[in-house]
Each structure stands twice: as structure tokens, then as C-alpha cells.
Amino acid sequence: MGIWIGRGRKARFTYGFDDVALAPGRITIDPEDVNVKWKIRDIEIDIPIIASAMDGVVDTNFAVEMGKLGGLAVLNLEGLQTKYENPLEQLDRIVNAPKDVVTNVIQTIYKEPIKDSLIEKRIDEIKRSGAKVVVSSTPQNAERFGEISVRAGVDIFVVQSTVTTVKHISSQYKSLDFYGFCKKMKIPIIVGNCVSYESALELMETGIDAILIGVGPGAACTTREVLGIGVPQITATCDAAAARDFHYKQTGRYVSVITDGGMRGGGDICKAIASGADAVMIGSAFAKAKEAPGKGYHWGMATPSILLPRGTRIHVGINGSLKEILLGPAKYDDGSQNLVGALRNSMGSCGASNIREMQMCEMIVAPSIRTEGKTHQRAQSVGMGK
Numbered sequence: 001m002g003i004w005i006g007r008g009r010k011a012r013f014t015y016g017f018d019d020v021a022l023a024p025g026r027i028t029i030d031p032e033d034v035n036v037k038w039k040i041r042d043i044e045i046d047i048p049i050i051a052s053a054m055d056g057v058v059d060t061n062f063a064v065e066m067g068k069l070g071g072l073a074v075l076n077l078e079g080l081q082t083k084y085e086n087p088l089e090q091l092d093r094i095v096n097a098p099k100d101v102v103t104n105v106i107q108t109i110y111k112e113p114i115k116d117s118l119i120e121k122r123i124d125e126i127k128r129s130g131a132k133v134v135v136s137s138t139p140q141n142a143e144r145f146g147e148i149s150v151r152a153g154v155d156i157f158v159v160q161s162t163v164t165t166v167k168h169i170s171s172q173y174k175s176l177d178f179y180g181f182c183k184k185m186k187i188p189i190i191v192g193n194c195v196s197y198e199s200a201l202e203l204m205e206t207g208i209d210a211i212l213i214g215v216g217p218g219a220a221c222t223t224r225e226v227l228g229i230g231v232p233q234i235t236a237t238c239d240a241a242a243a244r245d246f247h248y249k250q251t252g253r254y255v256s257v258i259t260d261g262g263m264r265g266g267g268d269i270c271k272a273i274a275s276g277a278d279a280v281m282i283g284s285a286f287a288k289a290k291e292a293p294g295k296g297y298h299w300g301m302a303t304p305s306i307l308l309p310r311g312t313r314i315h316v317g318i319n320g321s322l323k324e325i326l327l328g329p330a331k332y333d334d335g336s337q338n339l340v341g342a343l344r345n346s347m348g349s350c351g352a353s354n355i356r357e358m359q360m361c362e363m364i365v366a367p368s369i370r371t372e373g374k375t376h377q378r379a380q381s382v383g384m385g386k
Helices: 060-068 088-096 102-109 116-127 139-152 178-185 197-204 233-251 266-274 322-327 339-350 375-380
Strands: 003-006 009-011 020-022 038-040 043-045 049-051 072-076 134-137 156-160 189-194 210-213 256-260 279-282 297-299 313-315 363-365
Touching: 020 266, 038 256, 049 060, 060 072, 060 116, 060 322, 072 116, 088 102, 088 297, 102 313, 116 134, 116 139, 134 139, 139 156, 139 178, 156 178, 178 189, 189 197, 189 256, 197 210, 197 233, 210 233, 233 256, 233 266, 266 279, 266 339, 322 339
Parallel strands: 049 072, 049 279, 072 134, 134 156, 156 189, 189 210, 210 256, 256 279
Antiparallel strands: 003 009, 020 363, 038 043, 297 313
């Protein structure tokens, strides 16, 4: 598989959101009649959209609002919310920092130690609202924070790093035993990130309940430039979905696939689901919400790294409420609002009555899909020409 790129060296073609399109189905369904619910283990979630664990996107108030609207929001246990009793002052420093020094400002702010008492406090603040509590940590801190989180009543725990594998070799610290961790935690575990069939399958075999797919596609992430690694999201999702289906046939355990990052709007979310995702995780789209703590700014999770930052602060602006972004009504024509409505309409046009059927709709390679017939839009910088 692939083509020769040099003597003795092959590379395979891979595809991102701009390379493909969805073909309409032979039947169509009223968008109001499609079912967009999905599950993590025995937890049913109304909409397949998760807000990513980024400090410019999710705080406790945002998580509560997301829960009320039917989705999930992940709180970063290694971010500002667990380092500072009142993180608003630090958020203001990041937002107002000149762009030539902002990375250094973020690095300095994030040096503050994590406080166990704040982990419990933030979880309780979300839990008292009745929303599902989802929190995230790196593998190095998963054992410690997992124990605190379960005690505080968390519903779902996420273990997340730039690239996650079952076999991690380090002379500096003890690697996380995913098999033992999943058995001990008892609650649903989401793990990421990965982009290959083999890595996804090995992670699924440890007992996880969902897997995050994507290395470097996020709007505020610079991993692909700094490290030169990554696989476009359509191919990465298809490969992970194939691993999920094989694992299910072998074991009877269904591990949900979550495409994480790279989606600009509703159309990309629809393509991610059609590629095999059960849900998507997005950051920049929610950073534009009035409820987001970043006040129209967004920065990558690896930006605070002291040795090798792999993210940056970007300005995305504020274009509406969280409800408008998720459920509408939309005030813009660029797909940035009413994301659930876009998914419902796409599913209806493809003849898919639920997420599983949407995963089986026809996809086509269509490199001209964004430019065909859009000359005036591009010339006037409107619609798809922005």
C-alpha cells in the first residue's frame, strides 16, 4: 500500500477533512427524526460533541452549561482550575499578554503546583449541578488524580497525552499500567491520543471505554510543526474505527471512537462521524462561546511545556452563546453555529437514522469540494471563501 517516495521507501496516501465529501443517500430522513445519541459504556449522552480539556475552553461553569445542553465538557486537572483558587487573574494575564511573550507568560503561570483540594472542589462544583463530571490528566498523574477524582464522585476519567501507547519506555518515571488502571478505577475511562490501527487496538485491549483520535490537528496546536508527526483526521479515524469493529467482533466490548481536533465547523463534524467516529472532541469552536473562560482566546494544551512548547495562543473571537454554537439558531453561514443541527441535517440527507448508520454512509475523495463553483464567494471573502 502506498507509493514510492524514494529508493526503498514507500509512503501511503492519507486524507483530511478537505480531501473528502459525503454522498447523499438513496433515501432521506427528516432531521428531527434522526437519533444523535451515543454511549460510553452504560452512560448515554444526548449529543456526540465533547468540549476539550483546555483552559481557554472549559471551567466549571462551562462544564455545567454543556451538561445542561446534552453534551460533555472535560476539565483539565493539570490546568489553571486546579492550580489557583481564583484562576480569573491568571486568565486575564494570558489574554492580555503581548504575542511575542505570551508563551513565556503561560509557562510561568503554569509552574504553580496542582492542589489536591482544588481537584475535589472543582469536581464538586460541577457535580452539584447534576451534570456529568469528566476530568482529564496526563498518564504520569493518572494514578494520583484518578484516586482523588473517584473519591470526589467523577463520572468519566480521561487519560490524555500527545501520543499515547500501551508500551511506553522511560528511565525517568514509572509508566502507567493501563490494564491495572482500568480495573482499579471502575468508572469509564477515555484514553488518547493515537492515530494508528495497531495502537488503537492495543489500547482497546486494556479495557478502556473510549479512545481519542488525533495528533496535532487542533487550531492552537503546533505539534505537527515542532515534531513533524501527525496523520490527517479522516484516515486516522477510519483506522481507529476498523480497530474498534475488529475488537468488538473478537470480544463483544464496544469501545467508542472520538475524533479529537481539526474540525472547523458542522461539515467537518459530519465527516468525522461518517469516517467512523462515535463522537467528536473540539476546542476552538467552543472557545468562541460567551461562556468560555478564555474570552475569545484559545491555547494548546502543550503550550506551557518548559522544554518544548507545542502549542500557541490564538484569537478566535466571541461569536455567540454556547447554546447558539451547539443548538442554534445560527447567526453565521460558515458552519460555526448549530453544530448539532448541521449533523442532523447531514444525517438526514445521507439517509442515516442514527450514528451507527452515519458511519456507513458513502464517502468520496473530493479535493475540489471546497472550491467548485465558489468563485464569487472566494472573491468576496464570504461563505466558503472566508
